[in-house]
Amino acid sequence: MKYFITDNPNAAVAIADIPEVEYAALYEDLKERLADSRYHVAHYFARPEENRLKFYLILLDDVKHKIMVSSFAMEYYDDIALPSLTALHPQMHPFEREIAELFNVEFDSMPWNKPLRFPHNRRNRNSSMDNYPFYTIEGESLHEVNVGPIHAGIIEPGAFRFICNGENVLHLEIALGYQHRGVECEFTKTSNRLRQTLLSESVAGDSAVSHAVTFSQTIEKLMGATTDENLNIERTVALELERMAMHIADTGALCTDVAYQLGQVACEALRTVVINTTQAWCGNRFGKGLIRPCGTNKPLTAAKIELIRKNVTDVRRRYNEVKEDIESSPTILARFEQCGLVPKAEMLRIGGVGIASRASGASRDIRASHPYAAYINKIEHQAVKMHDGDVMSRLMMRCHEVLQSADYILQLLADYTPANISQPDYTTPLRGEMLAVGLVEGWRGEICHVALTDKSGEVSTYKVKDPSLHNWLGLAIAVRSEGISDFPINNKSFNLSYCGHDL
Amino acid sequence: MAIVLNTLLIVLTAIAIPGIINRTRAVLAGRKGVPFVQHLRNVNVLLRKGAVYSTTTTALFKIAPAIYLGAAIVAALMIPVADLYPLISFKGDVICFAYTLALARVIIIMAAMDTGSSFEGMGAAREALYGALIEPALMIGFATLALFCGYTSFADIFEYEQSFDLHLTIVMLLTAFLFVKITFVESGRVPVDDPRTHLELTMIHEVMCLDYSGIDMGMIHIAGWLKTACFSMIAANAVAATGCFHWWFATPLAILLTGLSVGIVESTQARNKLSRNTTFIVTISALAALIFFIGYLLKLNINI
Numbered sequence: 001m002k003y004f005i006t007d008n009p010n011a012a013v014a015i016a017d018i019p020e021v022e023y024a025a026l027y028e029d030l031k032e033r034l035a036d037s038r039y040h041v042a043h044y045f046a047r048p049e050e051n052r053l054k055f056y057l058i059l060l061d062d063v064k065h066k067i068m069v070s071s072f073a074m075e076y077y078d079d080i081a082l083p084s085l086t087a088l089h090p091q092m093h094p095f096e097r098e099i100a101e102l103f104n105v106e107f108d109s110m111p112w113n114k115p116l117r118f119p120h121n122r123r124n125r126n127s128s129m130d131n132y133p134f135y136t137i138e139g140e141s142l143h144e145v146n147v148g149p150i151h152a153g154i155i156e157p158g159a160f161r162f163i164c165n166g167e168n169v170l171h172l173e174i175a176l177g178y179q180h181r182g183v184e185c186e187f188t189k190t191s192n193r194l195r196q197t198l199l200s201e202s203v204a205g206d207s208a209v210s211h212a213v214t215f216s217q218t219i220e221k222l223m224g225a226t227t228d229e230n231l232n233i234e235r236t237v238a239l240e241l242e243r244m245a246m247h248i249a250d251t252g253a254l255c256t257d258v259a260y261q262l263g264q265v266a267c268e269a270l271r272t273v274v275i276n277t278t279q280a281w282c283g284n285r286f287g288k289g290l291i292r293p294c295g296t297n298k299p300l301t302a303a304k305i306e307l308i309r310k311n312v313t314d315v316r317r318r319y320n321e322v323k324e325d326i327e328s329s330p331t332i333l334a335r336f337e338q339c340g341l342v343p344k345a346e347m348l349r350i351g352g353v354g355i356a357s358r359a360s361g362a363s364r365d366i367r368a369s370h371p372y373a374a375y376i377n378k379i380e381h382q383a384v385k386m387h388d389g390d391v392m393s394r395l396m397m398r399c400h401e402v403l404q405s406a407d408y409i410l411q412l413l414a415d416y417t418p419a420n421i422s423q424p425d426y427t428t429p430l431r432g433e434m435l436a437v438g439l440v441e442g443w444r445g446e447i448c449h450v451a452l453t454d455k456s457g458e459v460s461t462y463k464v465k466d467p468s469l470h471n472w473l474g475l476a477i478a479v480r481s482e483g484i485s486d487f488p489i490n491n492k493s494f495n496l497s498y499c500g501h502d503l
Numbered sequence: 504m505a506i507v508l509n510t511l512l513i514v515l516t517a518i519a520i521p522g523i524i525n526r527t528r529a530v531l532a533g534r535k536g537v538p539f540v541q542h543l544r545n546v547n548v549l550l551r552k553g554a555v556y557s558t559t560t561t562a563l564f565k566i567a568p569a570i571y572l573g574a575a576i577v578a579a580l581m582i583p584v585a586d587l588y589p590l591i592s593f594k595g596d597v598i599c600f601a602y603t604l605a606l607a608r609v610i611i612i613m614a615a616m617d618t619g620s621s622f623e624g625m626g627a628a629r630e631a632l633y634g635a636l637i638e639p640a641l642m643i644g645f646a647t648l649a650l651f652c653g654y655t656s657f658a659d660i661f662e663y664e665q666s667f668d669l670h671l672t673i674v675m676l677l678t679a680f681l682f683v684k685i686t687f688v689e690s691g692r693v694p695v696d697d698p699r700t701h702l703e704l705t706m707i708h709e710v711m712c713l714d715y716s717g718i719d720m721g722m723i724h725i726a727g728w729l730k731t732a733c734f735s736m737i738a739a740n741a742v743a744a745t746g747c748f749h750w751w752f753a754t755p756l757a758i759l760l761t762g763l764s765v766g767i768v769e770s771t772q773a774r775n776k777l778s779r780n781t782t783f784i785v786t787i788s789a790l791a792a793l794i795f796f797i798g799y800l801l802k803l804n805i806n807i
Binding site for chain 2: 143144145146147152153166167255257258259260261262265329331332334335339483484485486487488
């Protein structure tokens, strides 16, 4: 089985150079490889090319730090059923469901053949949210609880259908797709690079920096441009600031949910310091406007560096106190420990990424496995790992990563002298007939953008994969056999994105 | 005169406790916090509003808040403030008090079931379970008082001839502790319930009131304050009975006892896992039984 093999900093390939194989070969190969935890699929999508439907597969090899690209094609109007990979490796389910939904491709023995996100260009127009095929169990002592479809706190749409036996959850089904925005299509509708950048910042509001960095790196790879050292450092600082802010916010949210006021107020205050630092840097608390292709409008100055170092040092010290406080509170431990277990094997099977997977003991961290920006040469990233896969592990992941991120920021800025950083480049044409992959470890996990250009160098297909896509299933597994009243803390411990899924 | 003062003091206690809780929490969190009377302003707004009813509800749902508040008022009128007299007092009013509040609980549970919402059904199930589990604690607590003093009316129990007596002090202080714990359960505070949570799946009392709005919601709030004040005042009376049996001592004590203990617990402690609430409440009943036997032994005048 042939792959085009590359690594993260150079992940651009001419479409003509991508090997095209038979589905049978791909199926057999993935069957083998995905059983090994070193491989997982970053993206798998199809697009019509003339009268063929071409499938692209981006496979990641964590051990050799490689990105492997392959493809296959079928006649657009073929109605052969492809043997489903989901049946063997559940991590393939969102990809196969998307392909089936968009192009009516039939996957044979697909165990969970449900609509993914109801895009406007879906084949089956009769399939809608109103007739979503919820899983049901019949039983005298069972009852169903439907939560949603609007989240009462963040006003994002998603329906959670619980099947409960008394207080215990037997099954949870999460139905998303209420707010399909057509983000991926929007990228191809405009050739204005600035618009596309702004769009990337809005893929998921809580990961504005991460998605913008992923987009910028993808575009830079398509241009064939290299980014200078200083820009890489500043982007890494921005990414780690975002990670700190979100992890601290989640720590606070978890404390709120168990009515632990001290942790809540401390974290709310600390998060504000971090996002205000980002604001002092670029004028927006979520880092919008900071990341641009090939350069930045908001370079660091000596004064800003001083401010960031001062605030990060302060936050690190105070957050460490909160961490120790949490670790030594019996009432907190009683709530979080052994709650919402997702074993490592299960996490790998469903293709979990990011902090949720590391909390279960899997070592999925793009910063370590596929380094980019300053992780290539400035930081030797050691991924934090936990083992239990419970709410406490996911919380402690955050606690440790905040301290680690603070250390990285301080380390990067210690001997950093602000230099001239180039202005953003919105005009350089992209290389035609290319495929580029952007891989970034956002605070939630692995973010993967794939862009394909046409002959004239315009983006013709843009695919986004947010870490939430796979991790939602992890949440459903975590709450099985837990009390339904523990669902909120499990949900917070994953803190997944609705809009990141719905795209 | 004493009866009027008694009633006014109960109302004052009911109004002051939520304020003290909020102030304590704000101070401990290092926040400026809401004004002391914010809860009164909120309810004032609610009382001036109309109510919106779900189309699936029946008349039961609409009359429930009135019965709930009515029951709470009747119960509150039975509670004496130390040396003062309550409006309603008769032989066996401790039993009447307990089951007047049980009536309040039953009516709000039925109203919650009436909405047909799956959330409210779960809340009703929880409330019924915890209500049933806390009842032994309440009854054994009253039995201890009745056994020791020989009366079955609040007014008489606390009016029991006061002279400094070690046995009485021990039983009264233990009973006071028991009633403070019962207050936590009955008024739905941390660690049993969390009145501030926005998460329907974890709520107990709040989830049963999700469909109420406006004036109905206001009445439910007021009833909740009165319930808290009743239990708090019983605990304060028990403490006051050990030495300083005067209304000017019992009233501030009732306010501070609950206000501070709830405020401190809610600031420093996380809530129980729901399945552990059962253990927590049964433990209170066990504690009540223990206190009853201590009281019984002391009554027999066994030297310890």
